[in-house]
Amino acid sequence: VLAPTFGLLVVSRFVSGLPHGAYFGMAAVVASALVPPARRARAVASTLVGLTVANIVGVPLATMLGQQLGWRTTYATVVGVALLTLAAVELLVPRVAALEGASPRREVSALQRPVVWLTLLVGTIGFGGFFAVYSYIAPTLTELGGLSPARIPFVLALLGVGMTVGTLLGGRMADWSVLRTLVLGPVLTVATLLAFTVTAHGQVTATVTVFALTIVMAVWLPALTTRLLDVSGDGKALAATLNHSALNMANALGAWLGGLVIAAGFGFTAPAVVGAGLAVAGLVVLAASVVVERRSRSLDVADLLAA
Numbered sequence: 001v002l003a004p005t006f007g008l009l010v011v012s013r014f015v016s017g018l019p020h021g022a023y024f025g026m027a028a029v030v031a032s033a034l035v036p037p038a039r040r041a042r043a044v045a046s047t048l049v050g051l052t053v054a055n056i057v058g059v060p061l062a063t064m065l066g067q068q069l070g071w072r073t074t075y076a077t078v079v080g081v082a083l084l085t086l087a088a089v090e091l092l093v094p095r096v097a098a099l100e101g102a103s104p105r106r107e108v109s110a111l112q113r114p115v116v117w118l119t120l121l122v123g124t125i126g127f128g129g130f131f132a133v134y135s136y137i138a139p140t141l142t143e144l145g146g147l148s149p150a151r152i153p154f155v156l157a158l159l160g161v162g163m164t165v166g167t168l169l170g171g172r173m174a175d176w177s178v179l180r181t182l183v184l185g186p187v188l189t190v191a192t193l194l195a196f197t198v199t200a201h202g203q204v205t206a207t208v209t210v211f212a213l214t215i216v217m218a219v220w221l222p223a224l225t226t227r228l229l230d231v232s233g234d235g236k237a238l239a240a241t242l243n244h245s246a247l248n249m250a251n252a253l254g255a256w257l258g259g260l261v262i263a264a265g266f267g268f269t270a271p272a273v274v275g276a277g278l279a280v281a282g283l284v285v286l287a288a289s290v291v292v293e294r295r296s297r298s299l300d301v302a303d304l305l306a307a
Contacts, residue, residue: 001075021248024048025241028225033096038175040229045171045222052167052218055160060153110235115296118289119231120239123224123246124253126186126282129193129275130217131254134159137210140268145206155207159214166218174223182227182286185220186279192216193276197269231293254278 003009024047031043066074110116133140141147141155173181192213199205225243232239257278258271 001072001079021241021244024051024244025239026237028229028240028243029237030093030096032226032229034094041174041178041222041226042168042171044225044229045167045174048167048221048225049164052160052163055163056157059160060157063153106234107238108235110232110239113231113233113235115231115289115293116228116235116239118285118292119224119228120242120246122182122282122285122289123243124249125285126189126220126279127217127247127250128254128257129186129189129278129282130213131251132258132271132275132278133193133196133210133213133254135251135255135258136262136268136271140200140271141203141206141210144200144268145203147203147207155210158207158211162211162214163218166215167221169215170219171222173219174226178223178227178230179290181223182220183283185216185223186283186286188216188219189213189279190276193272193279196272200269200272231289 003012027047028044031047032040035043062074062077065077137156137159138149138152141152142149147155170181170185173184192209196206196209196213199209225240228239228243229236254271254275257274261270261274262268264270
């Protein structure tokens, strides 16, 4: 808010982003500890809904404040919201005791598990397919779909609604079956992305398809977080935190590959094809993680029987 230069503003913005993954990672761990096992994924989904609601309310509100009262007002409002959040967590979130013997060394032990790395890779590659399209959604809808630029903010708000619906639905589906949700989500993502290569040329069809894409993409996010909690052993907090790092990498990967095919002259539907390929690759990595996990369990059982 008080930055006198652009350089200090950028540094401040970078520093303020550092706690992001840690906060949401710990929120997932705490939420899953507060409910019965059968409702864990829904609890995790509830912590993620704030991200999706931000696209409906926060982004338009921040833009309006910046336009009417200046960008410093926007950041000051964020500070106020953060302080209210801090107070709400302190007053309303029940205390969750740390695991007995918890330590940084035990958290880092999650990194010794290949299945954790593979699950993180599923998020990095698979979700990259969504970001390959989402990063260029505004020019795609205006250039191909024929939407006026004035309608884009309303479409973006609609996509936030889709993400919210998908996250809540995904929590219920993951409580039914984590692995089945992690398969169904990418499959539907591939189908929707390929459909978008055709529907992107109409205002209504493009909007409806992108809305559907945000739903099916968000469906498998709670399942991905829940699987990391399941396979990370004593390092649940670190694994859940790294999940957000993986999704940020997915954002960068998808945007980069989508930009490459557009710059190469393949048009604004090409990122959807790239995205479908990334989602398929995510499914392949998921299959590899399941094989590694089952082999690890077989070895553990064999060691137990031998003992």
